[in-house]
Amino acid sequence: MSRRRRYDVVVIGAGTAGLVAGARLAEAGASVCVVAKGVGSTHLAPGTIDVLGYAPERVESPAERLPSWIAEHPEHPYPRIGAETLESSLRWFYDAVRSGPLPNYAYVGGLERNRMLPTALGALRPSALVSTTFSQGDVGRLPGQVAIVGTPALRDFHAGLCAANLRASGIDALAVELELELDRADANPLGIARRFDDAGWRAQVAAQLAQRLQGVDRVGLPAVVGVTDPHGAWNDLIDRIERPAFEIPTLPPSVPGMRVFEILYHALRSAGGRLVLGAGVVSHRREGERVTAVDTATAGSSTAYEADAFVLASGGFHSGAIALDSHWQAREQVLGLPLAGVPAADERRFAPGYFEEQPLARCGVAVDSELRPHGVANVVVAGASLPGSVSWREASGEGIALASGYRAAQLLAAQLGAEVMA
Numbered sequence: 047m048s049r050r051r052r053y054d055v056v057v058i059g060a061g062t063a064g065l066v067a068g069a070r071l072a073e074a075g076a077s078v079c080v081v082a083k084g085v086g087s088t089h090l091a092p093g094t095i096d097v098l099g100y101a102p103e104r105v106e107s108p109a110e111r112l113p114s115w116i117a118e119h120p121e122h123p124y125p126r127i128g129a130e131t132l133e134s135s136l137r138w139f140y141d142a143v144r145s146g147p148l149p150n151y152a153y154v155g156g157l158e159r160n161r162m163l164p165t166a167l168g169a170l171r172p173s174a175l176v177s178t179t180f181s182q183g184d185v186g187r188l189p190g191q192v193a194i195v196g197t198p199a200l201r202d203f204h205a206g207l208c209a210a211n212l213r214a215s216g217i218d219a220l221a222v223e224l225e226l227e228l229d230r231a232d233a234n235p236l237g238i239a240r241r242f243d244d245a246g247w248r249a250q251v252a253a254q255l256a257q258r259l260q261g262v263d264r265v266g267l268p269a270v271v272g273v274t275d276p277h278g279a280w281n282d283l284i285d286r287i288e289r290p291a292f293e294i295p296t297l298p299p300s301v302p303g304m305r306v307f308e309i310l311y312h313a314l315r316s317a318g319g320r321l322v323l324g325a326g327v328v329s330h331r332r333e334g335e336r337v338t339a340v341d342t343a344t345a346g347s348s349t350a351y352e353a354d355a356f357v358l359a360s361g362g363f364h365s366g367a368i369a370l371d372s373h374w375q376a377r378e379q380v381l382g383l384p385l386a387g388v389p390a391a392d393e394r395r396f397a398p399g400y401f402e403e404q405p406l407a408r409c410g411v412a413v414d415s416e417l418r419p420h421g422v423a424n425v426v427v428a429g430a431s432l433p434g435s436v437s438w439r440e441a442s443g444e445g446i447a448l449a450s451g452y453r454a455a456q457l458l459a460a461q462l463g464a465e466v467m468a
Contacts (some may be wrong), residue, residue, distance in 0.1 A: 072319035112129055225254075358425055
């Protein structure tokens with residue numbers, strides 16, 4: 047049985063880029079539906095907004111480095127987005143967090159400087175905008191001894207390994223292991239984070255931890271301190287251990303990333319937008335240079351989503367939205383759009399070294415200066431679908447996603463005659 051739905055804009059993809067585009071368009075007065083086969087990269091990402099961390103050397107100040115970076119990389123997404131839009135998108139995100147569903151939860155930072163935050167392995171990752179639960183993790187700049195806290199119950203986070211690698215970077219770090227009683231179902235970041243929502247559980251953890259912190263100035267814990275009220279849980283824990291503390295990203299599922307998803311979904315819903323998960327796009331319809339509808343498959347039925355305009359924010363190779371077919375041809379899987387950054391038939395597609403520059407790494411949908419794919423008038427592209435970046439090497443993925451989603455909404459709002467957003 048097939049159904050039809052009609053909107054001003056349909057956004058394909060529920061990662062950061064798609065949710066930002068949908069929320070901003072809804073705020074401008076457009077009727078918006080975000081459709082996706084599942085949640086996007088938020089549940090995998092660390093929950094920080096990394097704008098530009100390496101270029102290729104470590105970037106201390108994105109604000110200082112971005113102008114020359116944009117001039118040096120004309121095919122990168124940032125020249126198409128613009129530095130001014132990037133700054134506006136960060137301010138919008140900051141406000142969206144403040145007015146979001148998590149009480150008193152907030153982000154700090156900006157383009158002025160990157161914070162150097164530990165990863166689960168103890169490497170230092172540059173991030174521009176971070177939650178307050180991460181902010182004390184700028185271990186390269188804040189003096190004193192740091193205790194990295196882990197538990198054998200959380201098998202994907204090893205406090206000893208993290209602390210050892212931090213010491214190799216010249217940071218005074220030690221490992222503290224806690225014995226936490228957990229059901230097997232709770233022995234993962236999300237399960238432990240739900241336990242931290244309980245004040246009694248936090249009291250037990252804090253009592254055990256406080257006994258191990260003599261001489262320690264700050265405490266780093268895996269990012270599991272609370273789901274429904276992370277700010278309240280975090281402050282309560284800090285009060286109990288009487289020391290500054292910070293969260294460290296873990297392997298997925300990412301609790302801070304889930305918080306970002308809830309914040310962006312709240313912004314979309316509050317503005318009147320709709321999100322439909324489990325609705326993978328299986329085909330689309332065109333009339334000339336316009337996409338008129340996308341067909342989605344859900345359990346037991348199919349739905350056609352018709353719209354005046356579309357945002358493609360379905361991702362790249364990692365999400366399967368761009369794939370190599372059996373003839374080694376790269377194809378955009380959702381709307382069949384032409385690609386940029388694909389090596390010629392007689393050129394190699396892969397380099398033998400894992401960390402080498404991969405010829406296909408910058409592949410994405412070919413777009414013009416206004417993020418529109420060639421030959422299609424009513425589609426704009428955002429996020430990892432865009433060509434020209436190697437986000438993991440640049441530490442730029444969430445910055446690109448946030449800013450391009452914001453820019454896509456600006457462009458479509460103007461096209462549709464909605465209020466033009468500053």
